[in-house]
Amino acid sequence: MTNIFNYKIINFLIILILGLQIFIYFYNQNSLTKNFSQKNITVENFSSIVLSKSGITKIGSEKLNKIDDNKIFLEGKSYLENKEYKIYGNNISINLNKEISSSEEPVKVINSMGTLNAKGFKNLDYDxxxxxxxxVEFVTNN
Amino acid sequence: MVKLFFSGRLNLSLIIKIFYLSFFVIFFSTANSESYVKAGESLIWDSENQSYTANGSVEFKNDKFVAFSDKMIANYIKQNDEEIFTIVELFENVLIEFKDEIFRGNYAIYTRDDNIIKLTGNVSIESPTRLLTGNELIADIDNNKRILNSANKESLVEVLLENNADN
Incomplete structure (x- = not known):
């Protein structure tokens, strides 16, 4: 009688363990798939060049976060430089496909007319x- | 020896005075010559159409005058790798301070080539001694000429201010 009772407990434990293993297996599979589809990449002290309508733009930041194939986020002190302007700011989002960059934090811009300070910007490069x-305060060389 | 000491101190004092005087002259001449555009809401730089559009409590200053308005559109050209404003348009609640004169109107356009400011819509020109109102004002800065036009004789008003009224 005691042996039968012990077998039942052992069988129950084996089934419980198998059940837990199946749960862990599926749980891990799901999270792995999700991570691979996001393709998040982070690079520190980053600088690169981007080709857009206004020509070659040099970009750089303390930290680069690649959100997807078209969107990147320049975290911390960041800059955008090309032949027309130099933009220095913080936390700049860039949509490479739409050629739009923006930030809601203070920004300093230097161009051939002067130096500009603003609370944020949206750069519609395609336009x-x-x-x-x-x-906005724009001190000009005029 | 005493004479040399005092003459030395005098010279030092003179040098310090000259230094401070030079510093202030340089500082104020630089501060006054500063040109700028200030906007309370936004500023749009359109590099394709070569213009700047400022919105909300706009303040524009160049070497000739200071202007205030609700909106400003300034066109520029590129000259020797520098951008220069050629035409400046001011919209709504326009106020222009030029030396001791104040021009007011609903719209103003300044052209850099001929240094002429043209104001329209309930314009006025105020100097320390008189106030003139009309419909259109043309201020020729280089030739120091003011032409005030009105739709009819009744709309042209001249007011002598207190300083001149006493005379």
Whole structure:
């Protein structure tokens, strides 16, 4: 009678362990698939060049976060430089496909007319326009 | 020896005065010559159409005058790797300070080539001694000429201010 009872307990434990293993197996499989589809990449002290409508733009930051194939996020002190302007700011988002970069943090821009300070910006590179938000001060060489 | 000491101190004092005087002259001449555009809401740089559009409590200053308005569109050209404003348009609640004169209007356009400011819509020109109002004002800065036009005689008003009224 005791032996039968022991066998039942052992069988129950074996089934429970197998059940846990199946749960862990499926749980791990799901998370792995999700991670691979996001393809998150982070690079520190990053600099590179991007070819867009306005020509070659040099970009750089303390930390680069690649969100997907078209979107990158320049974390910390960041910059965008090309033949027309130099933009120095923080936490700049770039959509490579739409050729748009933006930031909601203070930004300093130097171009051939002067030096500009604003509270944020949105650079519509495909349209040749940069919109500066908030209080803007543009000291010109005129 | 005493004479030399005092003459030395005098010279040193003179040198310090000259130094401070030079410093202030350089500082103020630099500060006054500064040109800028300030905007309270936004500034759009359109490199394709070569213009800057400023919105919200706009302040524009160049070597000639200071202007205030609600909106400004400034066109520029590229000259020797530098961008220079050629035409500046000011919209709504326009106020321009030029030396001791104040021009007011609903719209103003300044052209750099001929240094002429043209204001329209309920314009006024205020100097320390008089106030003139009309519909259109053309201020020729280089030739120091002011032409004030009105739709009819009744709309042209001249007001002598207190300083001149006493005379």
């Amino acid at each position: 040749g326009k940069i919109i500066f938000f908030g209080e």
